[in-house]
Amino acid sequence: MIQPEPQSIGLSSLLNNIESGRIKIPQFQREYVWEKKAASQLLDSIAKGFPIGTFILWETQEELRSVRNIGNHLLPDTPVGHIAQYVLDGQQRITSLYTCFKGLSINKNGKMEDFSDIYLDLEAEEDGEIVTIDYEMGKPTRYIKIYDLLYGKISTLAKIYTEEGLEKIDFYKARFTSYQFSSVVLKNAPLEVATEVFTRLNVGGKTLTLFEIMVAKTYDQEKKFDLAEKFDLLMDDIGEDYKTISSSTILQTISLILKKDCTRKQILKLDKVSFIEIWEPATLAVKKAIDYFKNQYGIPVSKILPYDALLAPFSYFFFYHPDRPLDRKKEYLQDFFWRVALSERYSSGVETKLGQDVKKIEKILDYQLPSYDYEVNISADKIIEQGWFSTGRSFIKALLCLFASKGPKSFADNTKVHIDNAWLQIATSKNYHHFFPKAYLKGKEDEYYINHILNITIVDDFLNKRVIRAKAPSIYMSDFKRNNTELSKTMESHLIDLNNFGIWDNDYDTFFNKRAELISKELNSKLILKNKKPIADS
Template identity: 55%
Template sequence: MYQPEPHSFKFTVLLNDIEQGLIKIPQFQRDFVWSKEQSAKLMDSILKGYPIGTFILWKTKERLRSIRNIGGVNLPDTPEGDFIQYVLDGQQRMTSLYASLKGVTIKRETKDEDFSKIYVDLLASEDEDIVITDISEKEPGSYIKLTDLLNGGLSLAKKFDEKYHDKLDDYYKRIATYDFPAILIKNSSIDIATEIFTRINIGGKKLSVFEIMVAKTFDAERDFDLSEKYDELIDSLSNVDYETISDATVLQTVSVCLVKECSKKQILKLDKQQFIDIWDDVVDAIERAVDYFRGFFRIPVSNLLPYNALIVPFAYYFYHHKNKPTGKQQEYLQDYFWRAALTERFSSGLETKLAQDIKKIDMILEDKLPQYEQGIDIRPEAIIQNGWFSAGRSYVKAILCILAYQRPLSFIDNSVVNISNDWLKQANSKNYHHFFPRAYLRKKGEEEFYINHILNITIVDDFLNKNKIKAKAPAQYMKEFNKVNPMLAETMKTHLINDLEEFGVWENDYDKFFEKRAEAICEEIKKRIILQQIDRIGESASEEVASAVEMDQ
């Protein structure tokens, strides 16, 4: 049970503790945003003896990742063995006090702000602002810098008219004797400390699991900073266009490799030293999984992955199996991937399902075929029914992965189409082309569901989409490409449009095109799964699947 303990600081103790590294602001706090004017208001309240709120500090010997440069001043690390007091509530006030009392220049994105230019108006009455920032209309000698008031000593009075001496002394004593109230949270874990922080900041910033783990796993002696390590990983993955892998996915991967579960509660319970010990091996496993997605599945960029979370079970596999899978394991992994994608498995209950799937990966590692609770319907009718084109849906992304697997070529010159993460964020991406243009089909009175459908999508380059096709009928623009690309028939096979005539392209027959493309994609899906009795592939599915399962066993 944590122990809240009332406490108070004088300003000299407060500043000294900050400068000795005994008070730290954890990295999960937001940036210092208060202006010089807001800070002057705070100091005005102190001079008048008003309450400014209670600081809540977590007193611990745990070393978290913290902001070293409070107010832009490079501050020392906490001495070894000493307690640290992490600011859970009052960071803006704490930094504001430090910046004002020390006269710090705060570096902002737009311009620097000099907090030494905060003044005490010696002519102001108690019901006016005593602490000010604008002295443009003040008489010289009627005001004093706040920092000079605190640091001037006995010689200060000589610089001012005698009528101000009592005020100078009084104002100094008001600040020097002011009690800054605080509550110290002692004997508590980081989980409790961050929960307190989250509750205090309700309606404001809610801490992510990653932010908590950045704080929890920081280790200066082992040179481990999770935030920096994650950035290094993403930099590495950006070289192969997989930079959109989230910090949550990375944490889930570490957790399943350590304990085979990845709930928020479980991640927060992970042992710090074990986390650091396993990090490099997990990074290696993630990179191997990415190489496998890019190589075996031919998924060139991470935005095409049906789920970020698919990284987790595949990295778990490579954590336990350093080499590329072959034979049965390769078949079983491929089967798992397409089932997860096409059944939209991770659309809900992600953490629970990942824990279930780790057990399936363990079976695959033992050359055993997992059994699945949900069957897969790969009939052309199912593709038609489920194929409304939305770039964020895993079902649609799975089919886009199949299209990308063909390494689509440009209609105009047979060059390889460049697929980019930047182009794949939305349904109107530069890479997505409606083979029968939307404007053309709308004029024909086609329903929007069938117009904006994955079966009408091809992956093309930006130039082709904007400049050559526009709203022309397929027969018209394909005849133009036929003149300049003698390999056009072969080119179209890379888009799973296997025969321009058979697919109704030359007659602008959208119904025929739609039906034939559904069949072509259906055949591609069949190549990628291992049929089980729970699956539906056609009217005679049960006999065909039963036979296939029997042969596999």
């Protein structure tokens, strides 16, 4: 059972517990953001005996990634034989107390801020500002630094302050040292409960991500495993082309490999030792899956991948099948990819569906064609119906993957169009060219049919901006034809038949319908439909 236990702790014990490593600040806490004025007001409340709120601490034997440095003071690991208490609520207050009472400086945005410059005003009235950052030069006997108040030698202080001043110093020192700080210690709580408590306590503040929790949970100093650093290295290895892949997808992949389940609850339950051991082979499988997307499916960048989550089942496949698949496995994988992408399967309930799809991947690993409880409509009519161009939709991204897989060539000279993540972030990118320019069609067609995936090609930015603009297709294509003797082949790379799509007559209806039919045919070749037989093993 979870037992929240109210406790009180004196200043000396609180500071000792922080300094010795028994009270720790988990890495998922936000940065220290308080200004020195806020810290002085906290100390002012203590000097007056006011309550300053309750600290919520989580007592656990789990070793979490924690903040190692407060101010300019490096904190040690939790002593052997002691249980750590992680701060779930009260981090700003605890950090302020420790920093002020130890007279430390804090680096905030590259600027050192000295928290030892907080003073007690010995002449202040009880209802006035007793603790302050406003020090009046020329009145050294009126103020004393908080650090000196607590730790200054009497012999030294007696040389500066009057007898009345020394009495006030003793009075306020007793106020600080006898103050009892209220805390609630959460014992016997699993990580998922502790982080849920943290999230609820921080409503309106920072939302704690699953990745941040797992960074804390899987940290192992002895094994030099830091998930945050490992993820950054993985992204560097993957490179810019697939750098938009999310950290949650990597966590889902590892959980699928370990448990065939990737719900948040399951990920939080993953054993730290198993997680660390599986990291290298699992992320190698991720890189192999990315290479497969690039080389087999012609998807050069992650921005047009219908779902990041598609990487998880493919990584699962390559974890158990390190080599490039041939024969039926290759065909079954292709069928799986396009079914998920075109059906918009991962648009909801993705964690549950990934758990289901792992079973399909296992069938593929065993040379079996999975059964699907849903059909995919790839008819020309369906493409027309679902084709409003928005790069946030998986169906549209699937068709962009199809376009990219054809290796689109430049209209100008038949060289390959470079596709970059930075280009493809928004639908208004200049690299998405409306083959019949929007300005040309305005007033002639409904906006839905103008801004449609069937009217989109992927071109060079320079070409779109400066050459095509709002010209009729027959005009700008005639210009390209004079310089590009392979223009017909160029247009084939865009799934456009130069001579049979009504281009020379500026016939948009013909172009629109013919391209829908050709794209439908291409998609049909990638799926294993009921009337098609899978290929035999090679």
